[in-house]
Amino acid sequence: MPHLDSPLTRKLGAYVALSGKELAALEVFHQRRRSFEPGVDLVRQGQLGQLAYILADGWVCSYKLLPNGTRQIVDFQVPGDFLGLRSVLFRTSDHNAEAMTRVEVSEVSPNDLIEAFANTPRLATAVLWAVSRDEAMVVEHLVDIGRRNALERTALFLLELGARLKLVGLGTKQGYACPLSQYMLADALGLSAVHINRVLRQLREEGLLTFRSGQVIFDDFEGLVELADFDTAYLDQDGPLLR
Amino acid sequence: MPHLDSPLTRKLGAYVALSGKELAALEVFHQRRRSFEPGVDLVRQGQLGQLAYILADGWVCSYKLLPNGTRQIVDFQVPGDFLGLRSVLFRTSDHNAEAMTRVEVSEVSPNDLIEAFANTPRLATAVLWAVSRDEAMVVEHLVDIGRRNALERTALFLLELGARLKLVGLGTKQGYACPLSQYMLADALGLSAVHINRVLRQLREEGLLTFRSGQVIFDDFEGLVELADFDTAYLDQDGPLLR
DNA sequence: CGTCGGGTTGATAACTTTCAAATTTCGTGG
DNA sequence: CCACGAAATTTGAAAGTTATCAACCCGACG
Numbered sequence: 001m002p003h004l005d006s007p008l009t010r011k012l013g014a015y016v017a018l019s020g021k022e023l024a025a026l027e028v029f030h031q032r033r034r035s036f037e038p039g040v041d042l043v044r045q046g047q048l049g050q051l052a053y054i055l056a057d058g059w060v061c062s063y064k065l066l067p068n069g070t071r072q073i074v075d076f077q078v079p080g081d082f083l084g085l086r087s088v089l090f091r092t093s094d095h096n097a098e099a100m101t102r103v104e105v106s107e108v109s110p111n112d113l114i115e116a117f118a119n120t121p122r123l124a125t126a127v128l129w130a131v132s133r134d135e136a137m138v139v140e141h142l143v144d145i146g147r148r149n150a151l152e153r154t155a156l157f158l159l160e161l162g163a164r165l166k167l168v169g170l171g172t173k174q175g176y177a178c179p180l181s182q183y184m185l186a187d188a189l190g191l192s193a194v195h196i197n198r199v200l201r202q203l204r205e206e207g208l209l210t211f212r213s214g215q216v217i218f219d220d221f222e223g224l225v226e227l228a229d230f231d232t233a234y235l236d237q238d239g240p241l242l243r
Numbered sequence: 244m245p246h247l248d249s250p251l252t253r254k255l256g257a258y259v260a261l262s263g264k265e266l267a268a269l270e271v272f273h274q275r276r277r278s279f280e281p282g283v284d285l286v287r288q289g290q291l292g293q294l295a296y297i298l299a300d301g302w303v304c305s306y307k308l309l310p311n312g313t314r315q316i317v318d319f320q321v322p323g324d325f326l327g328l329r330s331v332l333f334r335t336s337d338h339n340a341e342a343m344t345r346v347e348v349s350e351v352s353p354n355d356l357i358e359a360f361a362n363t364p365r366l367a368t369a370v371l372w373a374v375s376r377d378e379a380m381v382v383e384h385l386v387d388i389g390r391r392n393a394l395e396r397t398a399l400f401l402l403e404l405g406a407r408l409k410l411v412g413l414g415t416k417q418g419y420a421c422p423l424s425q426y427m428l429a430d431a432l433g434l435s436a437v438h439i440n441r442v443l444r445q446l447r448e449e450g451l452l453t454f455r456s457g458q459v460i461f462d463d464f465e466g467l468v469e470l471a472d473f474d475t476a477y478l479d480q481d482g483p484l485l486r
Numbered sequence: 487c488g489t490c491g492g493g494t495t496g497a498t499a500a501c502t503t504t505c506a507a508a509t510t511t512c513g514t515g516g
Numbered sequence: 517c518c519a520c521g522a523a524a525t526t527t528g529a530a531a532g533t534t535a536t537c538a539a540c541c542c543g544a545c546g
Binding site: 015064066067068070071072074085086089090091094095110114117118121122124125127128129131132133134135136138139140141142143145146147148189190229241242 | 258307309310311314315317329332333334337338357360361364365367368370371372374375376378379381382383384385386388389433472484485
Binding site: 426443 | 523524525526527
């Protein structure tokens with residue numbers, strides 16, 4: 001059973017204590033492995049009959065394109081995250097998802113999902129929890145964009161990304177590997193690339209953080225937390241609610 | 244069986260064809276009716292042991308308060324919507340929810356939820372769908388704030404609210420009753436109240452819409468749709484995915 | 487070696503907020 | 517029915533933040 005401790009299993013297990021049967025059902029999700037090259041779309045806005053994916057390795061970003069030519073990145077997916085679940089539930093996709101790096105995924109068909117939910121009901125509850133956690137992150141992101149200036153916004157965003165990565169063992173208090181370009185960061189934060197550049201410079205010059213060549217380095221973690229009013233509570237979890 | 248066609252039943256039924264047993268399980272959610280006065284918090288940020296609610300009548304807004312004293316309204320709940328579900332799933336609430344009008348709700352305890360999900364698994368899937376729909380709305384809102392200017396943003400927001408209300412029979416193409424103050428609108432759109440006022444004036448002077456004394460009137464629906472690039476696809480649904 | 491996609495910088499323009507002061511609306515009690 | 521006070525809306529002027537435009541730099545790569 002090679003995937004008993006996949007990132008997904010670990011994540012769902014945090015909410016619902018999974019039985020052997022449920023773990024076996026999760027196995028089904030890991031049947032069809034695929035990989036995608038950087039820049040390829042896994043999910044496309046407006047398209048019918050989409051598949052869902054579980055990200056095993058690499059980074060993906062979910063975004064929307066606007067008629068005025070701009071785009072807004074809504075979220076990033078890191079290993080253990082679902083991708084395109086809404087596209088399956090709604091039959092048609094309301095967003096795009098693009099591989100930012102080379103990406104390894106397990107492909108999940110609508111049928112796999114429906115079967116799994118029917119045969120192992122607690123999985124549906126576990127996935128409900130995972131989706132709610134995603135929603136909480138999107139909400140946090142929305143508040144960040146709506147009510148913080150560029151400096152706080154950027155600092156908070158990079159801190160939160162770090163917290164998420166630490167949960168799956170991909171980051172520390174010192175920093176993390178981050179394949180975002182300044183353009184992507186701008187599209188995620190609702191700012192222009194030029195302005196992001198200036199903000200990053202300011203953060204660097206104030207000795208708070210360095211964003212360079214694919215690395216985020218927290219030069220002054222405490223200072224950043226203070227600047228950004230950072231609070232990780234919503235990412236924490238006290239152990240399974242369903243036993 | 245008084246609640247067989249409650250707003251919630253109608254909403255969930257659009258996604259999952261509900262059996263008699265499942266309808267009966269939903270009945271349990273409607274046991275404890277309560278009402279709240281305008282201005283009262285139903286859910287409070289940071290609080291443990293919250294309850295969830297199903298909104299039967301009135302308006303609620305979900306928001307977050309920031310340490311800098313501002314607030315960001317994330318979403319509005321209208322009849323048929325869940326409220327505080329995340330607070331139950333995460334044991335602690337990451338947001339506030341305030342009654343904007345006098346409000347009628349059914350109170351749902353964590354146990355009600357857990358029991359219902361265990362005994363009638365398809366309900367868990369139906370709720371998963373409802374949560375995903377909420378997430379889609381938050382995503383739309385995020386994109387709106389991140390990448391549209393104040394005029395388009397306001398127009399789109401009021402159009403989308405109208406579309407939601409039409410789904411539950413509370414609005415038409417002509418307009419709808421809307422208990423938002425300009426302050427609330429500002430907090431929802433990430434703008435200042437003063438600026439919202441100017442934007443509303445411009446929309447009015449251009450003959451697009453009138454926002455006044457609790458009513459939104461679409462003076463030129465087509466013009467608004469054009470200005471805001473409005474597209475309702477994500478709110479549509481082709482009938483139950485689960486039969 | 488030339489090009490191309492990031493990244494960096496300065497100058498200017500556009501948009502939005504803030505502050506301060508009316509003005510209007512609305513509920514309440516007289 | 518009117519007067520009053522509180523809250524919401526409206527407006528102007530000034531300040532602040534962020535976008536846009538236009539260069540320029542630099543390293544990767546064919």
